[in-house]
Amino acid sequence: MSEPNENVSRRTTLRLLTGAVAATAATTGSRAPRAGAAQRHGRVDQLLARLTLDEKLSLLHGAKDPRSLGQAGYVPGVPRLGIPPLRLADGPAGVRLRTARATALPAPVMLAGAFDPALAREYGRVIGHEGRALGQDVLLSPMVNLIRTPCAGRNFETFAEDPLLSADLVAEEIRGIQGEGLIATVKHFALNNQEKDRTTVDVRVDEQALHENELRGFEAAVAAGAGAVMGAYNKVDGMHACENAGLLTGILRDRWGFDGWVMSDWDATHSAAPALTAGLDMEMPSGRWFGEPLHRAVRDGTVPETTVDRAVHRILTIMERFGLLDGTAPARPARDAQAGARVAYRVAVAGATLLRNHDATLPLAGPAALSLAVIGPTGALPFVGGGGSAHVVPDRAASPLETITARAGRDARVTYAPGEDLYGRPLPATTPRAPFEGRSVPAGRTWTYDGTFTADEADGFGEWTFLVHHSGERPRVLLDGTELFPVRDAMTELFDGFGLAATAPDGLKVRRATRAVTPGRHTLSVVAEGGARGQVVRLRRITAATRAADVADAVRAARAAHSVVLFAYEDAVEGRDRTTLALPGNQEALIGAVTAANPRTTVVLNTSSAVTMPWLERTGAVLQMYYPGQEGAAATAAVLFGDTDPGGRLTQTFPVSDSRHPTAGDPRRYPGSGGIEEYTEGVRTGYRWYDAEGVEPLFPFGHGLSYTTFAYAGLVVTPARGGGLTASFTVRNTGRRTGVTVPQLYVGPSPDLALDQAPRILAGYRRLELPPGRTRRVTVPIAARTLSCWDPARRTWALGTGTRTVRLGTSARDLRLTVRARVLPL
Numbered sequence: 001m002s003e004p005n006e007n008v009s010r011r012t013t014l015r016l017l018t019g020a021v022a023a024t025a026a027t028t029g030s031r032a033p034r035a036g037a038a039q040r041h042g043r044v045d046q047l048l049a050r051l052t053l054d055e056k057l058s059l060l061h062g063a064k065d066p067r068s069l070g071q072a073g074y075v076p077g078v079p080r081l082g083i084p085p086l087r088l089a090d091g092p093a094g095v096r097l098r099t100a101r102a103t104a105l106p107a108p109v110m111l112a113g114a115f116d117p118a119l120a121r122e123y124g125r126v127i128g129h130e131g132r133a134l135g136q137d138v139l140l141s142p143m144v145n146l147i148r149t150p151c152a153g154r155n156f157e158t159f160a161e162d163p164l165l166s167a168d169l170v171a172e173e174i175r176g177i178q179g180e181g182l183i184a185t186v187k188h189f190a191l192n193n194q195e196k197d198r199t200t201v202d203v204r205v206d207e208q209a210l211h212e213n214e215l216r217g218f219e220a221a222v223a224a225g226a227g228a229v230m231g232a233y234n235k236v237d238g239m240h241a242c243e244n245a246g247l248l249t250g251i252l253r254d255r256w257g258f259d260g261w262v263m264s265d266w267d268a269t270h271s272a273a274p275a276l277t278a279g280l281d282m283e284m285p286s287g288r289w290f291g292e293p294l295h296r297a298v299r300d301g302t303v304p305e306t307t308v309d310r311a312v313h314r315i316l317t318i319m320e321r322f323g324l325l326d327g328t329a330p331a332r333p334a335r336d337a338q339a340g341a342r343v344a345y346r347v348a349v350a351g352a353t354l355l356r357n358h359d360a361t362l363p364l365a366g367p368a369a370l371s372l373a374v375i376g377p378t379g380a381l382p383f384v385g386g387g388g389s390a391h392v393v394p395d396r397a398a399s400p401l402e403t404i405t406a407r408a409g410r411d412a413r414v415t416y417a418p419g420e421d422l423y424g425r426p427l428p429a430t431t432p433r434a435p436f437e438g439r440s441v442p443a444g445r446t447w448t449y450d451g452t453f454t455a456d457e458a459d460g461f462g463e464w465t466f467l468v469h470h471s472g473e474r475p476r477v478l479l480d481g482t483e484l485f486p487v488r489d490a491m492t493e494l495f496d497g498f499g500l501a502a503t504a505p506d507g508l509k510v511r512r513a514t515r516a517v518t519p520g521r522h523t524l525s526v527v528a529e530g531g532a533r534g535q536v537v538r539l540r541r542i543t544a545a546t547r548a549a550d551v552a553d554a555v556r557a558a559r560a561a562h563s564v565v566l567f568a569y570e571d572a573v574e575g576r577d578r579t580t581l582a583l584p585g586n587q588e589a590l591i592g593a594v595t596a597a598n599p600r601t602t603v604v605l606n607t608s609s610a611v612t613m614p615w616l617e618r619t620g621a622v623l624q625m626y627y628p629g630q631e632g633a634a635a636t637a638a639v640l641f642g643d644t645d646p647g648g649r650l651t652q653t654f655p656v657s658d659s660r661h662p663t664a665g666d667p668r669r670y671p672g673s674g675g676i677e678e679y680t681e682g683v684r685t686g687y688r689w690y691d692a693e694g695v696e697p698l699f700p701f702g703h704g705l706s707y708t709t710f711a712y713a714g715l716v717v718t719p720a721r722g723g724g725l726t727a728s729f730t731v732r733n734t735g736r737r738t739g740v741t742v743p744q745l746y747v748g749p750s751p752d753l754a755l756d757q758a759p760r761i762l763a764g765y766r767r768l769e770l771p772p773g774r775t776r777r778v779t780v781p782i783a784a785r786t787l788s789c790w791d792p793a794r795r796t797w798a799l800g801t802g803t804r805t806v807r808l809g810t811s812a813r814d815l816r817l818t819v820r821a822r823v824l825p826l
Contacts (some may be wrong), residue, residue: 145187381505475529
């Protein structure tokens, strides 16, 4: 399945740079021009003719906003010609501004778990409305890169490991965003499937896998009318994605007919002439390359001014389409925080995924609802979202403890134990004594401290975690002469500032460092700067002894209650991948101890992606709530108590261990070797790899339980016009409650195609909610495109004709009905 680097590179590069460029817009995926296109282009042409070179270049790169609204980027307009500026905001899970609050929606991976494209459009509408209301013009979202490895740090920002589901959802979210007048930017084009070495890794992938997997969502975004595309950081076949002509021109424009503009990811531009010529139109966030260097290139004839004109024309064309050039854009609306909150709640409930429910542990009812212990730091602290570009400051966010206590009612007894200390306890007494629990450093002053402390048996030896809490510039702290919290590069510092554990409850920033501590005396030195406003500094520690005490408190609470709801978390953030799929910190030990004390324990996971669960069989239930947004606590309580059915299904396979998933074990496959990463799994991504390799997952793609039961029957699949199939079947709620089911159709390989094919692929699905006893006949079309493979030799899609196996089930592994159907040639 693998082949040498140079062969993979040569084959794919040749296809991208020759075959794709030669393709015409008549190929599948091109779009007809909208009404009024000629008039719009005429107006854009007139403006372009009046722009000076300096004015043109000012539209091709970011700049500092003279009145920033706290957004990610800014492009100045040209006032003398009535061209307004553009403000660009991050927005995977809501509009992210540093100076304003917004609706914090559940993470996109939770939205995807609903398997509901119509809900994705509602999600997009909330973001589009709020973006316009908050003074923004362009949204840097949605992200549609496939979940290729469970280790990727931004899996929560995207949708799925399956290309069909991803394509369906991204298309509808874009329609929702842009229907409100906000320009959507689909990202990151392409193959930005990890954060590890993301700015340098060179991805090698065969042409068939590229088109069938990663590109399908981007093509759907283009077909849905996305106004902009963001180029990725990584390289593709030796070329930076932001100057890869095969991607930006050959595929995106010539094959798919994209008529918007391409911007770089932040600081992902590496040249002037090569990038612009390849098809990059805008450098963000500054003009390092598209400013003076591009100006010189035009003056000396290296770059024709017509190439600059082409990029400017693309930007102005989209601005014109959205009414930004002639004043026809709708007036900016007022925020509707209540409407946003309602959608946030709907998405969180719809995406809540019940992974395990042994012996009807859930829903909580009777004695289980009247005697509860809530355990875990995220039980009392709202876990809203992930870090980096997806971080949104919400209007409000209740804690699960609040909502569970309120829902349980006055007659219930609800207790709480953190189980794990995120913020530390005071240091041992130092000599000389220092007020490390709250040292105030005045503005313009420096506070220094040199002293010692003694570690004794009561503290526990071995690894200690030292914490510094600070409100201003991070203090320098040296333990035995070694810096505990060295300042790293600016990007890492920024990303480390996000997440639940990065901020103390009183708002102080928190940094951690784990070191081995031996018995006896240790030296401690601190230098803290007051800065312009002064600051407060605290030093704390977490030891084996404090961890054991926290777990003991949790165990006592668990034993005293009928049932336990234990909240576990994992902080994911842009800029770094996970090094293990295990829960961080002391959480596995905590779950083990609590479940041993009380087997009626429900573990609620606030995690970004798949996690391993060596503790699974000792739990009563496991509820995956991802990063559930500002209404996540209310949604969690509603599912726990059975006010609503858990509606989510997994959009990624959960592996049993760190060593048993598609990118494990081979550094060439992940995270790369020698700077090169090979997607040697080919078309077998996600569940397709598990099927092909015969590997049993912990939980399969599509898995999710309900509080009721369903029966599927009468599967019939017939040929449809245009080379597709039509599947119909009956679904009956055989239980006693209204519930949600997501029937999924999987299709096997075509006998007529001599191309690489997975054992089966998701071909269709339908989300249903049925009252008890109700039966519904369901029809699901299976498109010819889904039944097709990319043929590298012909550089087009080849329909997989012949007799194919169609299976219906509730996940990629729970397949209940099977028929064989014939796919007819076109």
